[in-house]
Amino acid sequence: MPNDAPTPRITIWNEFWYERNVPEVARHYPEGIHALLAQRFRRDGFPVRTATLDEAQHGLTKEVLDKTDVLVWWAHKRHDDVSDEVVARVQSQVHSGMGLVMLHSGHFSKVFRALMGTTCTLNWRVDGQRERIWVIAPDHPIAAGLPPHFELQQEEAYGEFFDIPPPDQLVLMSWFKGGEVFRSGCCFTRGHGRIFYFRPGHETFPTFHDGNVQRVIVNAARWAAPTVTERKVPASVLVEPLEAI
Amino acid sequence: MPNDAPTPRITIWNEFWYERNVPEVARHYPEGIHALLAQRFRRDGFPVRTATLDEAQHGLTKEVLDKTDVLVWWAHKRHDDVSDEVVARVQSQVHSGMGLVMLHSGHFSKVFRALMGTTCTLNWRVDGQRERIWVIAPDHPIAAGLPPHFELQQEEAYGEFFDIPPPDQLVLMSWFKGGEVFRSGCCFTRGHGRIFYFRPGHETFPTFHDGNVQRVIVNAARWAAPTVTERKVPASVLVEPLEAI
Amino acid sequence: MPNDAPTPRITIWNEFWYERNVPEVARHYPEGIHALLAQRFRRDGFPVRTATLDEAQHGLTKEVLDKTDVLVWWAHKRHDDVSDEVVARVQSQVHSGMGLVMLHSGHFSKVFRALMGTTCTLNWRVDGQRERIWVIAPDHPIAAGLPPHFELQQEEAYGEFFDIPPPDQLVLMSWFKGGEVFRSGCCFTRGHGRIFYFRPGHETFPTFHDGNVQRVIVNAARWAAPTVTERKVPASVLVEPLEAI
Amino acid sequence: MPNDAPTPRITIWNEFWYERNVPEVARHYPEGIHALLAQRFRRDGFPVRTATLDEAQHGLTKEVLDKTDVLVWWAHKRHDDVSDEVVARVQSQVHSGMGLVMLHSGHFSKVFRALMGTTCTLNWRVDGQRERIWVIAPDHPIAAGLPPHFELQQEEAYGEFFDIPPPDQLVLMSWFKGGEVFRSGCCFTRGHGRIFYFRPGHETFPTFHDGNVQRVIVNAARWAAPTVTERKVPASVLVEPLEAI
Numbered sequence: 001m002p003n004d005a006p007t008p009r010i011t012i013w014n015e016f017w018y019e020r021n022v023p024e025v026a027r028h029y030p031e032g033i034h035a036l037l038a039q040r041f042r043r044d045g046f047p048v049r050t051a052t053l054d055e056a057q058h059g060l061t062k063e064v065l066d067k068t069d070v071l072v073w074w075a076h077k078r079h080d081d082v083s084d085e086v087v088a089r090v091q092s093q094v095h096s097g098m099g100l101v102m103l104h105s106g107h108f109s110k111v112f113r114a115l116m117g118t119t120c121t122l123n124w125r126v127d128g129q130r131e132r133i134w135v136i137a138p139d140h141p142i143a144a145g146l147p148p149h150f151e152l153q154q155e156e157a158y159g160e161f162f163d164i165p166p167p168d169q170l171v172l173m174s175w176f177k178g179g180e181v182f183r184s185g186c187c188f189t190r191g192h193g194r195i196f197y198f199r200p201g202h203e204t205f206p207t208f209h210d211g212n213v214q215r216v217i218v219n220a221a222r223w224a225a226p227t228v229t230e231r232k233v234p235a236s237v238l239v240e241p242l243e244a245i
Numbered sequence: 246m247p248n249d250a251p252t253p254r255i256t257i258w259n260e261f262w263y264e265r266n267v268p269e270v271a272r273h274y275p276e277g278i279h280a281l282l283a284q285r286f287r288r289d290g291f292p293v294r295t296a297t298l299d300e301a302q303h304g305l306t307k308e309v310l311d312k313t314d315v316l317v318w319w320a321h322k323r324h325d326d327v328s329d330e331v332v333a334r335v336q337s338q339v340h341s342g343m344g345l346v347m348l349h350s351g352h353f354s355k356v357f358r359a360l361m362g363t364t365c366t367l368n369w370r371v372d373g374q375r376e377r378i379w380v381i382a383p384d385h386p387i388a389a390g391l392p393p394h395f396e397l398q399q400e401e402a403y404g405e406f407f408d409i410p411p412p413d414q415l416v417l418m419s420w421f422k423g424g425e426v427f428r429s430g431c432c433f434t435r436g437h438g439r440i441f442y443f444r445p446g447h448e449t450f451p452t453f454h455d456g457n458v459q460r461v462i463v464n465a466a467r468w469a470a471p472t473v474t475e476r477k478v479p480a481s482v483l484v485e486p487l488e489a490i
Numbered sequence: 491m492p493n494d495a496p497t498p499r500i501t502i503w504n505e506f507w508y509e510r511n512v513p514e515v516a517r518h519y520p521e522g523i524h525a526l527l528a529q530r531f532r533r534d535g536f537p538v539r540t541a542t543l544d545e546a547q548h549g550l551t552k553e554v555l556d557k558t559d560v561l562v563w564w565a566h567k568r569h570d571d572v573s574d575e576v577v578a579r580v581q582s583q584v585h586s587g588m589g590l591v592m593l594h595s596g597h598f599s600k601v602f603r604a605l606m607g608t609t610c611t612l613n614w615r616v617d618g619q620r621e622r623i624w625v626i627a628p629d630h631p632i633a634a635g636l637p638p639h640f641e642l643q644q645e646e647a648y649g650e651f652f653d654i655p656p657p658d659q660l661v662l663m664s665w666f667k668g669g670e671v672f673r674s675g676c677c678f679t680r681g682h683g684r685i686f687y688f689r690p691g692h693e694t695f696p697t698f699h700d701g702n703v704q705r706v707i708v709n710a711a712r713w714a715a716p717t718v719t720e721r722k723v724p725a726s727v728l729v730e731p732l733e734a735i
Numbered sequence: 736m737p738n739d740a741p742t743p744r745i746t747i748w749n750e751f752w753y754e755r756n757v758p759e760v761a762r763h764y765p766e767g768i769h770a771l772l773a774q775r776f777r778r779d780g781f782p783v784r785t786a787t788l789d790e791a792q793h794g795l796t797k798e799v800l801d802k803t804d805v806l807v808w809w810a811h812k813r814h815d816d817v818s819d820e821v822v823a824r825v826q827s828q829v830h831s832g833m834g835l836v837m838l839h840s841g842h843f844s845k846v847f848r849a850l851m852g853t854t855c856t857l858n859w860r861v862d863g864q865r866e867r868i869w870v871i872a873p874d875h876p877i878a879a880g881l882p883p884h885f886e887l888q889q890e891e892a893y894g895e896f897f898d899i900p901p902p903d904q905l906v907l908m909s910w911f912k913g914g915e916v917f918r919s920g921c922c923f924t925r926g927h928g929r930i931f932y933f934r935p936g937h938e939t940f941p942t943f944h945d946g947n948v949q950r951v952i953v954n955a956a957r958w959a960a961p962t963v964t965e966r967k968v969p970a971s972v973l974v975e976p977l978e979a980i
Contacts, residue, residue: 091362095363095408097629114362115362116362117359117361117435118435119340119436119479119480121482123481123482123484124483124484125483125485125486134894134895134916137901138682139682139683139684139718140717141717144718149895157484160869160871160884160908161479161873161883163436163479165410165413165435166413166872166904166905168411168659169658169901173895175914175916177486177488178486178487178488179486179488179910181867181869181910181916188410189410189627189629190363190410191364192628193629227630227633228629228634234366235364236353236366236368237366237369238369239402239404240370241370241374241402241422241423241424242424242425242622242639243422342874377671377977379650379670380650381651381673382656383927384832384927384929385962386962388962389963393651394650394977404624405624405626405639405663406638413904414656414903415656418650418663418671420669420671424665425624425665426622426624426664428626434872437873437874438874439874472874472876472878473879488912585898606852607826607849607850607851607852608926608969609926609969611971611972612971613972614971614972614973615975619976647974653830653926655900655923655925656903667976667978668976669977678900680852680900681853681854724896724898726843726858726859727856727858728858729859729860731864731892731913731914732914732915733913733914
């Protein structure tokens with residue numbers, strides 16, 4: 001029964017390059033975006049670990065992933081430095097039921113593109129103007145507790161066409177002062193796993209300090225958590241007929 | 246305008262191994278499954294070419310694909326012999342708008358799995374029992390001219406769980422005498438391209454001689470044909486604001 | 491947060507005609523289908539009430555519905571005896587966020603047809619042969635705890651084409667020994683409310699005693715429960731611009 | 736075969752009140768919105784008729800609808816003056832396969848609400864500011880020939896939450912200068928019929944003179960046209976088993 005389910009175990013993965021190399025980013029996230037998000041999840045009682053690009057196997061060993069119910073992923077600059085072996089491992093874990101919350105520029109990560117099967121390209125502009133995020137599916141669990149819309153005073157702009165498969169559910173849409181719209185909160189299913197893409201989070205702005213942004217990420221993690229305890233990648237099976245033939 | 250569109254140019258790709266190596270299969274398809282389907286498309290006035298695994302680049306050079314509006318794909322035994330370069334080329338052409346009609350065991354081709362992002366596994370059994378295909382979306386263009394259901398007296402059985410993303414549209418469902426159901430006609434969008442997966446077509450049975458099966462494949466090719474004349478893979482673009490900010 | 495949500499308050503509505511008039515049905519459900527389902531929900535700790543057609547306002551007063559998080563509905567013979575006023579009231583409660591689990595012949599109730607906007611017709615045959623229900627979306631919360639498929643040895647057969655809008659999510663599909671398939675577990679959203687249609691449950695068979703059937707109904711009620719505490723029918727609002735224009 | 740299909744017969748229905756009573760509206764549409772749209776369809780060779788509210792049976796007799804492949808509907812002020820009989824007739828024709836293109840304030844017509852099953856409410860503001868319409872599904876037939884986005888310099892603003900069921904396909908999204916976003920081009924299926932909702936078209940602005948707006952409406956009519964020649968409302972049928980039982 002969903003309500004008796006144990007609290008999902010979260011792993012937050014971060015490229016963790018900008019925070020160590022760009023003072024403007026370090027000012028917002030002195031210990032890294034992952035550390036801030038980990039703190040937020042812990043506040044709600046989730047067991048959390050973090051992992052970053054420069055760790056061995058990027059911190060995403062089989063042991064870590066086997067104990068991860070939902071993986072939260074932020075990356076931007078170094079997508080190509082993620083090894084294909086780890087990409088395949090993460091994809092396989094999603095197939096077996098691990099949830100995935102993909103943040104912002106993670107749309108262009110190898111992991112996300114492999115799961116979508118598309119280029120995941122989009123239009124963009126770092127102008128630090130206003131983004132307004134509208135709730136399109138107010139009763140989706142990921143929208144629980146959100147107002148009808150909320151604002152981020154400074155963000156990078158993303159614009160359509162966003163090359164993703166039509167999402168199973170569209171929860172959030174963004175309006176940008178510069179004139180764009182964007183599908184900002186998108187649900188997907190791949191194998192046994194649930195995936196949520198969430199648009200905001202450019203590193204030069206304090207986006208992840210925003211209460212509504214945090215709420216979306218926490219809600220998404222709850223939604224994406226597996227409903228089974230034993231995960232298994234789907235497999236082809238030769239079966240006997242069920243009816244006498 | 247759709248109605249003025251030129252007739253789509255079809256390329257039919259076939260592994261073409263069974264027909265040359267297994268007498269039982271050669272009996273049904275002496276010149277290959279691709280040849281039979283090509284004949285059917287030509288009857289309706291489509292420009293058609295064929296390509297097979299053992300040709301250079303599997304017959305799928307950039308030149309051929311650039312002149313292909315819809316690629317029809319049959320394969321079963323030698324998925325691993327398709328070069329990754331050709332797989333990437335086909336995937337990219339789909340992203341740019343080329344239609345793809347994937348037949349039967351093609352669910353397990355590298356091309357299909359790359360476009361779906363899942364394992365594409367399923368349950369199966371070659372027992373040559375009856376399959377009944379039901380039309381679930383009678384007004385979808387791919388169902389045009391079909392009866393409410395039609396039968397194939399002998400087929401391989403496929404059973405759920407079929408590990409694909411939830412299709413954009415589900416057009417056909419199969420009933421099998423042995424007790425299974427299966428999502429047999431599934432529409433997907435990837436990039437600018439439309440994809441139709443169609444279940445039947447085990448090589449040891451005369452499935453592709455069936456009039457309803459042929460009709461589905463022809464309808465699917467029309468539906469999957471690009472709506473634009475100049476195809477282009479979606480790309481990330483740095484954009485200026487449309488509104489003064 | 492979903493996990494802290496109070497257990498949904500269930501109201502089970504039953505036409506309650508067959509059980510009082512047809513001995514064969516009374517044998518399976520001596521106190522009515524609603525009573526059996528109420529018992530099952532209580533076992534899991536849900537607050538439950540029941541209501542039946544012959545009560546004043548069919549037992550579905552505004553007061554009752556205001557305190558109902560999820561309404562479970564069984565009906566077959568007397569759809570036309572449900573007053574339009576109560577139909578409008580139930581529809582409006584769904585718009586405000588009340589969940590609805592519609593069982594079996596309820597597909598043809600005024601309530602369901604008003605919410606779907608279609609005829610909700612289908613093919614049918616009461617032959618008491620085997621139904622096998624397949625899980626198509628194994629990780630949907632409504633499928634939690636179900637095996638890949640389960641059987642009902644005796645049931646009425648329903649067949650496609652089932653005239654409903656394409657469901658938001660398709661969770662279950664039925665196979666019938668007589669040769670049909672059917673979309674047996676379908677999710678819809680209407681206003682703030684979630685609706686689940688679940689096929690089995692012909693009154694002359696002991697279907698609702700089946701553990702898997704009960705599990706689906708309980709899971710569906712959890713899934714359909716509102717995510718907000720204050721329900722409100724969506725309304726048209728004249729709004730001021732958010733940006734200076 | 737879709738390509739051999741005869742050109743769909745269009746009926747354009749208009750409330751035709753504003754044009755006769757409000758000079759500002761008459762200036763844009765001296766002969767009525769229906770007359771302008773009829774002219775546009777005729778230019779592309781469609782057989783077109785028009786019908787308006789004040790005609791007997793609102794001009795929508797059974798005879799007219801039986802010869803209508805796609806009904807285009809504009810209304811705003813007098814939804815309640817449409818008789819329930821005609822509403823039921825139109826709904827039934829959609830169920831039998833007639834296409835419906837619902838324009839602008841038609842979201843609040845009895846016909847649309849009956850087909851959606853929801854309140855169809857939304858936020859709104861007549862400020863005559865800029866609307867920018869983005870193409871979200873560039874390869875959908877309804878987007879054929881459109882640029883990535885187009886502008887209407889003066890329009891009424893509509894804002895989410897738009898209380899409709901999640902559309903089968905979302906083709907267009909609007910950005911408004913005042914800060915809103917809106918699902919502006921939505922595809923639905925009801926029975927055998929296809930429905931397209933298209934947002935723009937406030938009567939005090941010259942929206943229907945815009946070439947892109949006209950193109951969307953013509954594309955939508957082609958897309959919504961039935962694929963069969965003999966239309967029939969879906970019906971419940973008692974069926975014999977297909978397999979020996």
